[in-house]
Amino acid sequence: xxxxxxxxxxxxxxxxxxxxxxxxxxxxxxxxxxxxxxxxxxxxxxxxxxxxxxxxxxxxxxxxxxxxxxxxxxxxxxxxxxxxxxxxxxxxxxxxxxxxxxxxxxxxxxxxxxxxxxxxxxxxxxxxxxxxxxxxxxxxxxxxxxxxxxxxxxxxxxxxxxxxxxxxxxxxxxxxxxxxxxxxxxxxxxxxxxxxxxxxxxxxxxxxxxxxxxxxxxxxxxxxxxxxxxxxxxxxxxxxxxxxxxxxxxxxxxxxxxxxxxxxxxxxxxxxxxxxxxxxxxxxxxxxxxxxxxxxxxxxxxxxxxxxxxxxxxxxxxxxxxxxxxxxxxxxxxxxxxxxxxxxxxxxxxxxxxxxxxxxxxxxxxxxxxxxxxxxxxxxxxxxxxxxxxxxxxxxxxxxxxxxxxxxxxxxxxxxxxxxxxxxxxxxxxxxxxxxxxxxxxxxxxxxxxxxxxxxxxx
Amino acid sequence: xxxxxxxxxxxxxxxxxxxxxxxxxxxxxxxxxxxxxxxxxxxxxxxxxxxxxxxxxxxxxxxxxxxxxxxxxxxxxxxxxxxxxxxxxxxxxxxxxxxxxxxxxxxxxxxxxxxxxxxxxxxxxxxxxxxxxxxxxxxxxxxxxxxxxxxxxxxxxxxxxxxxxxxxxxxxxxxxxxxxxxxxxxxxxxxxxxxxxxxxxxxxxxxxxxxxxxxxxxxxxxxxxxxxxxxxxxxxxxxxxxxxxxxxxxxxxxxxxxxxxxxxxxxxxxxxxxxxxxxxxxxxxxxxxxxxxxxxxxxxxxxxxxxxxxxxx
Numbered sequence: 001x002x003x004x005x006x007x008x009x010x011x012x013x014x015x016x017x018x019x020x021x022x023x024x025x026x027x028x029x030x031x032x033x034x035x036x037x038x039x040x041x042x043x044x045x046x047x048x049x050x051x052x053x054x055x056x057x058x059x060x061x062x063x064x065x066x067x068x069x070x071x072x073x074x075x076x077x078x079x080x081x082x083x084x085x086x087x088x089x090x091x092x093x094x095x096x097x098x099x100x101x102x103x104x105x106x107x108x109x110x111x112x113x114x115x116x117x118x119x120x121x122x123x124x125x126x127x128x129x130x131x132x133x134x135x136x137x138x139x140x141x142x143x144x145x146x147x148x149x150x151x152x153x154x155x156x157x158x159x160x161x162x163x164x165x166x167x168x169x170x171x172x173x174x175x176x177x178x179x180x181x182x183x184x185x186x187x188x189x190x191x192x193x194x195x196x197x198x199x200x201x202x203x204x205x206x207x208x209x210x211x212x213x214x215x216x217x218x219x220x221x222x223x224x225x226x227x228x229x230x231x232x233x234x235x236x237x238x239x240x241x242x243x244x245x246x247x248x249x250x251x252x253x254x255x256x257x258x259x260x261x262x263x264x265x266x267x268x269x270x271x272x273x274x275x276x277x278x279x280x281x282x283x284x285x286x287x288x289x290x291x292x293x294x295x296x297x298x299x300x301x302x303x304x305x306x307x308x309x310x311x312x313x314x315x316x317x318x319x320x321x322x323x324x325x326x327x328x329x330x331x332x333x334x335x336x337x338x339x340x341x342x343x344x345x346x347x348x349x350x351x352x353x354x355x356x357x358x359x360x361x362x363x364x365x366x367x368x369x370x371x372x373x374x375x376x377x378x379x380x381x382x383x384x385x386x387x388x389x390x391x392x393x394x395x396x397x398x399x400x401x402x403x404x405x406x407x408x409x410x411x412x413x414x415x416x417x418x419x420x421x422x423x424x425x426x427x428x429x430x431x432x433x434x435x436x437x438x439x440x441x442x443x444x445x446x447x448x449x450x451x452x453x454x455x456x457x458x459x
Numbered sequence: 460x461x462x463x464x465x466x467x468x469x470x471x472x473x474x475x476x477x478x479x480x481x482x483x484x485x486x487x488x489x490x491x492x493x494x495x496x497x498x499x500x501x502x503x504x505x506x507x508x509x510x511x512x513x514x515x516x517x518x519x520x521x522x523x524x525x526x527x528x529x530x531x532x533x534x535x536x537x538x539x540x541x542x543x544x545x546x547x548x549x550x551x552x553x554x555x556x557x558x559x560x561x562x563x564x565x566x567x568x569x570x571x572x573x574x575x576x577x578x579x580x581x582x583x584x585x586x587x588x589x590x591x592x593x594x595x596x597x598x599x600x601x602x603x604x605x606x607x608x609x610x611x612x613x614x615x616x617x618x619x620x621x622x623x624x625x626x627x628x629x630x631x632x633x634x635x636x637x638x639x640x641x642x643x644x645x646x647x648x649x650x651x652x653x654x655x656x657x658x659x660x661x662x663x664x665x666x667x668x669x670x671x672x673x674x675x676x677x678x679x680x681x682x683x684x685x686x687x688x689x690x691x692x693x694x695x696x697x698x699x700x701x702x703x704x705x706x707x708x709x710x711x712x713x714x715x716x717x718x719x720x721x722x723x724x725x726x727x728x729x730x731x732x733x734x735x736x737x738x739x740x741x742x743x744x745x746x747x748x749x750x751x752x753x754x755x756x757x758x759x760x761x762x763x764x765x766x767x768x769x770x771x772x
Contacts, residue, residue, distance in 0.1 A: 099736065102516060129740065130517040211623050265624055266605040269631030270717040281631075284606045290623075416517075420738050427721030457532075458515060458742050 061344040061351055062087040066117040069168070069334070072299070072374040075360040083351055091117060098123055098132070105132040105341055113342035114352065119334050120155050120164045121221070121411060121418035127337060128163060129416060134340040135161035139349035147380045152333055155411035165349075166333035166379035167356050168365070171402050171409060172226035173329065174320060175301035177210070179313040180292040184209035190317025194230070194255055197293060197320045201262040204292040213262030214293035215282040218270070220422030222296060224429070225412055226330035227252035230319050233328040233410035240415040241451065244425060244444040251322060253440045257433050264291065268430055295319065297331075298375035298398065306373065316375075316398035318405050328408040333379055356380070367394035377402060421451045510747035515740040522744065529748030538720065538730060539749065543756065546726040549637045550705040556645030557652050557701045558694060564649070565656030566682070581657070584650035596714050599643045603629035630715050632722030640711050640724070652697060659693040660686070688770070695768035699761055706757050727753045 061083060067090050070076055080088050089112065104110050115133075118124060127133045137145075140162065145153070148166060156164035174197070178188050181200070184207040191197040201213025216223040220242075228235050231248035243249060260267055266281040285291045287304040294301050298316055305314035321327040336352045338345060355361070362383065365376050377399060378384070384403050387395060412418055425447035432443035485492075510529055514522035533539045564584065571577040587595070602608050605628050614621045621627065629639045668681045676684070709728040716724025718733055725733075727749060735746035 097736065106519070126517055126740075131519055264606065265626075266628050266631070269605065269628060269633070270719050270722070281605065284604065288606060290606070416739055423718050423737075424720070427719050430721070454738060457745065458513070458739055 058343055060085040060087040061114075061347045062089060062112045062342070063114045063116055063336075063348070063351065064089045064091045064112040066091050069117060072372050072376070073168075073361055073365060074369055074371050075358060075364050076355070078360060079351075079355050079358050082354060083347075086351065091115070098127060098130075101127065101132050101339070102130045105130060105339075108341050110339040110341040113339055113344045114348040115337045115339065116167065116352075116355075117334060118164050118337040119332050120414050121332060123419075124156075124158065124163050124337070125414050125416045125418060128158060131340060133163055133337040135163050136165050136336075136338055136349065137162050139338065139345050140165060141349070141353065144353055144380075147382050149379055149381055149406055151331070151406060151409055151411065152379045155331075155333060155414075156335060158414055164333070164335045164337060165352050165356070166335040167352070168334040168374070168376040169331060169379050169406075170297035170299060170334070170376055171329060171331040171405065172222065172295065172297050173316060173318055173398070173402060173405070174293060174295055175286075175298065175314060175316045176293045177286070177289060177291070177305075177308070177313055178315050179308075179310065180204060180210045180289065183207070184292065186292075188315065190315070191293070191320050194227075194320045194322055198258055198262070201259065201293055205262050210290055210292055212264045212285060212291040214259050214295070215263045215267060215285050215291045216256065216259060216295040217280050217282050217300070218268045218426070218430075219280075220426055220429075221330070221332075221412055221419065223256060224249065224252050224422070226295070226319055227255050229326070229328040229330050229410055231322045231325040233326060233408070236413045240413040241417060241421055242412070244429075244447045244451075245441060248325075249444060250440050253429055253432060253444065255322075257440075259295075260433060268433060270426075298402070299373075302368070302373040302375040316396070316401075318401050326408065327405075328410055329405050330412060331406065331409045332411055334376075335379075357383070363392070363394060366396065366399060417451060417455060420454075421447075424450050424454055506747045506750060509744050510751050512744045514742075514744040514747075516735070516743050517740040525744070529745045530752065532745065533748050533752055538725075539727065539752065542725055542727040542730045543753065545637070545723050546706050546708070546728065546753075548723070549641060549708065549726070550702060552638055552641040553644050553705045554698065554701060556641065557648060557697055560645065561649060561652035561697075562656050562690070562694075564653045565660055566686070568653065569657060569660045581650075581654070584653050587647050587649060588651040590647075592710065595643070595647055596711070599639075600630065600715070603639055605629070605631075632716055632719050632724065634723065636716060637723045640708075640715055644705075644708075644711070648701075652701075655693050655697055656690060659690045663689045691768065691770040695765065695770065698768050699764050702761060702764055703757060706753070706760075 063086070065076070065088070070090065077088075080086050101110070101112075101115065110132075118127070118133075124133075145162065148156075152166045152169065153162070156162055156166050174190055176190070181204065182188060184200075184204045186200050186203060191200055197214065204210050204213040216227075225235075225242065228242075228246070228248040228251070231251050232246070235243045235246045235248045237243050264281060264285045269281050282291075282294060282296065283300055283304050286294045286301060287307040289308055294304075301314055301316065305311040308314070319327075319329040336348075338348060342348070356379065362378050365374050367373075368375075384399075387399070415421070417424075428446045428450055429440075429443050431437040431446075432440045437443045509522070511524055511526060512522035513525050513528070568577060568580045568584070571580060590598075602610055605611055605626065606623075608629070610629070611621070611626045615623060615626050627635055629635050663686060668685050671681045671685050707728055708726070709732060712724035712726060712729050713732070716722045716729070718729065718737065719725060731746045731749040731753070734749065735741055735743045
């Protein structure tokens with residue numbers, strides 16, 4: 001049944017392509033569509049009548065994207081135009097689910113060839129485990145592979161194989177509302193240390209420049225992890241889990257509590273947002289110009305500042321350091337995965353190369369367009385070198401700052417519990433943040449135990 | 460032909476006729492039977508079977524039969540009991556709102572003598588019921604938003620009853636989350652439930668309450684002794700149906716509560732979903748056992764509710 005459906009689908013798509021290219025007229029297209037609709041009998045009829053040349057062709061390159069990627073990057077259709085016949089699709093899943101991909105892989109098939117939307121620490125291990133994806137190594141050109149920033153290449157690699165072709169880079173940094181900081185009498189510069197950050201945030205509250213001094217996104221991978229990395233990026237256990245009881249993690253948790261003292265009371269709330277991604281309490285506070293400083297990946301403040309009286313008041317900078325800290329941060333890329341049971345693999349590599357090197361996409365992402373300002377950055381060394389050599393007039397300063405941090409930044413280690421360890425742990429470390437537990441280490445020990453207990457379930 | 464042979468022929472002919480009638484009946488029943496087996500019985504038995512295996516969706520290893528292993532694990536997990544209790548708590552908050560308020564409204568609307576006005580009331584009441592769920596969730600998420608929602612705007616900026624520091628946090632895992640969702644659900648189903656009662660009221664002969672009034676019964680006595688018993692079947696249907704839907708709520712909890720295990724919205728349905736589609740290798744065998752425990756528990760309570768709310772006399 002599935003094979004028949006796929007054959008029908010291929011025929012329909014091929015007929016559509018030929019109609020668009022002007023090779024067949026509408027009458028012929030309708031005839032083919034009707035015959036295809038007859039199912040297997042129709043497929044046979046098509047083949048017998050000689051109009052099955054379409055079926056003989058491979059299906060067109062079929063990438064699937066998430067809706068938000070298309071929304072944030074309006075130049076993607078221009079890249080598609082360079083690949084005539086590309087069957088560009090939006091992922092058929094709600095939120096960030098991979099259920100459909102796994103279900104198809106179990107039948108050793110895939111409707112799509114390449115999935116643009118994979119975040120390594122979130123889902124890459126699961127897709128490998130489920131035999132959904134295969135490495136890019138046989139298809140990615142060597143020069144492209146070598147061009148990937150080393151920390152990003154490490155993020156996308158498991159057992160020496162590149163399972164993710166990076167595309168959109170999100171780096172956690174600090175941003176501030178210069179209108180608020182100026183009103184509070186603070187210098188218009190990024191705080192270098194967390195102590196300075198906290199002192200400035202307190203000044204904002206005390207001076208009533210804004211009701212709140214600072215904020216962060218309470219999801220662990222967006223706050224606990226980057227803050228821990230700013231102390232040390234060596235916070236992962238041998239098995240690849242986040243080391244919740246490491247000194248850096250404890251310092252980060254204590255820092256979060258200190259920031260909470262100058263923040264909005266709903267900072268820890270979940271579930272009032274769009275799938276935990278957009279509209280989080282920190283974003284609402286920053287958009288409402290009620291807070292001075294904001295720790296999050298840059299596309300969040302860039303999006304929120306669009307609601308301000310003066311969006312130019314937004315300034316971006318690197319994450320502050322602990323006095324004796326490493327000064328690292330956390331990042332992740334949203335990239336592409338190659339479906340093991342897909343087709344057109346060489347073509348997929350060509351397409352993803354064109355997509356990820358497209359100059360217009362990066363200009364739009366960094367400088368913003370009428371439809372949005374994602375602030376996501378490219379994953380390739382050569383692009384930054386070119387910008388350094390000939391700085392475009394639209395280039396903001398934060399890009400070079402972030403690029404500098406990337407040499408020290410680290411992604412969350414890939415693991416089947418890469419994301420879920422933070423979901424399991426949050427209510428437990430929240431007990432410390434809410435004052436229900438006085439010892440941060442005790443709270444974090446409970447997190448370790450809960451994650452281990454969950455891992456022990458199953459085979 | 461002998462009389463015996465004729466009787467035998469008649470008997471055979473009767474049997475054939477009966478069989479033919481039976482065949483015809485089954486032929487007409489066939490679509491319903493196929494639908495029932497394909498869409499109801501098969502999935503239930505499939506899930507039941509999975510619940511006795513160690514099936515994990517993300518591995519390609521075949522599922523092994525492990526007997527009651529998943530059930531024992533689920534029943535010994537405190538999260539199973541906590542999450543069941545949370546669902547029950549929500550049901551306790553929600554269920555009265557599906558009976559008392561709609562009943563009251565139905566009685567009021569039923570007394571409106573101007574037919575055009577009565578029709579208008581019915582339409583207005585039904586408006587929330589025809590709004591798609593996504594819109595309802597977006598609307599109430601905005602209403603309840605801590606910083607920018609109109610409720611807190613009224614409480615903080617308009618009346619000054621609260622400040623930005625102590626304003627109520629309606630959603631996102633606070634103790635107010637379940638009541639907030641229950642209020643939304645009651646609002647959403649108000650018109651729908653009221654229509655049930657209006658249909659029931661329309662079926663009560665008008666001379667019955669009139670006779671009671673003539674005999675000197677007060678309005679309360681009319682309601683309690685005449686109206687209420689005749690609405691009992693509707694109450695029973697509503698209570699049983701809405702008990703089932705309230706205990707098994709999942710969309711609202713996913714949207715308003717996420718996967719925080721401390722959140723009151725982390726009920727058995729979320730526990731099941733978390734295990735089946737989020738955690739580790741997606742332990743769907745275990746998740747199926749959680750689902751079965753929840754479903755069987757609900758069935759027991761439903762039998763109890765059917766007994767309590769059964770029409771008497």
